[in-house]
Amino acid sequence: MTKCIACGASAEKGLTTSVTDLGNCLIIVRNVPCYKCAECNEVIYATEVVQHLEAIIESAKKLMQDISIIDYSKTAA
Numbered sequence: 829m830t831k832c833i834a835c836g837a838s839a840e841k842g843l844t845t846s847v848t849d850l851g852n853c854l855i856i857v858r859n860v861p862c863y864k865c866a867e868c869n870e871v872i873y874a875t876e877v878v879q880h881l882e883a884i885i886e887s888a889k890k891l892m893q894d895i896s897i898i899d900y901s902k903t904a905a
């Protein structure tokens with residue numbers, strides 16, 4: 829069971845959209861697996877998801893597009 833880091837209520841498995849604003853470009857990653865708090869909507873990521881998300885953002889940066897929209901489920905290693 830995963831607990832919310834903000835309020836301590838139990839968090840449930842779900843999917844979210846991660847938005848990273850780098851100033852000159854915006855990286856949107858859809859369908860990111862996460863745990864969502866039922867009480868306060870705090871989103872918690874598993875360690876491996878954070879690492880994978882960082883790798884996606886790194887590769888998206890190199891594309892130098894104004895907006896990159898990536899589907900997490902299609903990038904899984």
Ligand SMILES: [Zn+2]
Nearest residue numbers: 832835865868
């Ligand atoms: Zn909470």
